[in-house]
Amino acid sequence: MYLDTFLKEGTSRSTLAGNEFLERDDDTTGAHTVTGKHFTPVRTGVIGLGRFGKLHALTLAGLAEAELAGIVARRPESLREFDTLLPGVPGWTDLDRAIAESDAEAWIVACTTAAHVDVTRRLLKAGKTVLLEKPISGDLEEARSLEPLIEANSANLMIGHIVLFNSEFLQLCDEAQTRGPISYIDCVRHRPASIVKDFAGENPLHAAMVHDLYATQVLVQRAEPSHFSLQYHRTPTGAIDLASARLSWDNGPVATFAASYLTPSGMPPRGFDRMEVFGDGWASRISPNPRPIELWSEQAEWPMALEIRADPAGASGMMAEEQRRFCRVVRGLQPVPVGATYGDAIQVQEWMDRLERSGKGPA
Numbered sequence: 001m002y003l004d005t006f007l008k009e010g011t012s013r014s015t016l017a018g019n020e021f022l023e024r025d026d027d028t029t030g031a032h033t034v035t036g037k038h039f040t041p042v043r044t045g046v047i048g049l050g051r052f053g054k055l056h057a058l059t060l061a062g063l064a065e066a067e068l069a070g071i072v073a074r075r076p077e078s079l080r081e082f083d084t085l086l087p088g089v090p091g092w093t094d095l096d097r098a099i100a101e102s103d104a105e106a107w108i109v110a111c112t113t114a115a116h117v118d119v120t121r122r123l124l125k126a127g128k129t130v131l132l133e134k135p136i137s138g139d140l141e142e143a144r145s146l147e148p149l150i151e152a153n154s155a156n157l158m159i160g161h162i163v164l165f166n167s168e169f170l171q172l173c174d175e176a177q178t179r180g181p182i183s184y185i186d187c188v189r190h191r192p193a194s195i196v197k198d199f200a201g202e203n204p205l206h207a208a209m210v211h212d213l214y215a216t217q218v219l220v221q222r223a224e225p226s227h228f229s230l231q232y233h234r235t236p237t238g239a240i241d242l243a244s245a246r247l248s249w250d251n252g253p254v255a256t257f258a259a260s261y262l263t264p265s266g267m268p269p270r271g272f273d274r275m276e277v278f279g280d281g282w283a284s285r286i287s288p289n290p291r292p293i294e295l296w297s298e299q300a301e302w303p304m305a306l307e308i309r310a311d312p313a314g315a316s317g318m319m320a321e322e323q324r325r326f327c328r329v330v331r332g333l334q335p336v337p338v339g340a341t342y343g344d345a346i347q348v349q350e351w352m353d354r355l356e357r358s359g360k361g362p363a
């Protein structure tokens, strides 16, 4: 079952390093058996059953590393609707009861952004490990309020910076690491013009460009930029339909970003994404959206936007990879990847804050 229609959007990580972790031959991690490549599936619950929460739940159900232990939504209708997709998963509309009554040891938080911090705080206080969808919060100070609950190296909180787990981006990181310093990064992420009307008030800086910012954070190994600038373009009614940003690093690269709601209806339904990276004697380009499957009937179609196949019979793509990594984090087999720690998410929120304050953000 391919569920991309639910989507509105869209370190060094060498294969060898990954195998090193997988081959570790611990006997136990806490109460869970870990032998060679095998560990007890992580009993994981999902909070929020909107577009992204459903994808998470169906993907979890298709992973060998995890067991979908429960689902939580605000309304019973949402639980009933999910039951038609995947019957028999225990569900709750009360988070505290879900924490107390379910046997989930880890949770994916994919509810409305406004509830992220409250929900995550309750889970962390209950000793659970959390994969929290981005952003932590719409408000930087509220996001910072979680800090006292975060363990060293963000071991109990991973942020759902999903683009980090796209296979081409993983390869690009490896190439960048072996080929030397980066001079220029250029990212474009264009989404349909209809979003301006359908999701009024949505800012492409926060909804779309954020993905390129955290991906860039990984490429520059968390270095802090020395220059921030941002310009918006607005529709005649004042809505933001383009965010154009520039970051640069002293003695380091220049990076430019465009995120828009400008693509016409004849283009692929989720618009298109491209990242180009230039170094000394090398250059690379990835085009992760749409995926390179094309289909023609009465008209051209791009049936797969992002690299996500949420199939309970066997999930694949970047969400599956993100969840696999999360399971290894829960079992203590891997650290939270660079770009997905709590501190990384705060740094990227600070970058967006600096961009907005750089003079040309919204009044």
Ligand SMILES: NC(=O)c1ccc[n+]([C@@H]2O[C@H](COP(=O)([O-])OP(=O)(O)OC[C@H]3O[C@@H](n4cnc5c(N)ncnc54)[C@H](OP(=O)(O)O)[C@@H]3O)[C@@H](O)[C@H]2O)c1
Pocket (backbone or CB within 6 Å): 008, 009, 010, 047, 048, 049, 050, 051, 052, 053, 072, 073, 074, 075, 076, 078, 095, 110, 111, 112, 113, 115, 119, 133, 134, 135, 160, 161, 162
């Ligand atoms: N990483 C990415 O690329 C990406 C892409 C899309 C979305 N996201 C993030 O994922 C999150 C969800 O987005 P969405 O588009 O799926 O949202 P959505 O369609 O609006 O769905 C929100 C869901 O959260 C549930 N919910 C709200 N408050 C809750 C609470 N206090 N406790 C439990 N459940 C609650 C709602 O329950 P009811 O159904 O019962 O009302 C609903 O099922 C957002 O934070 C968004 O930023 C990330």
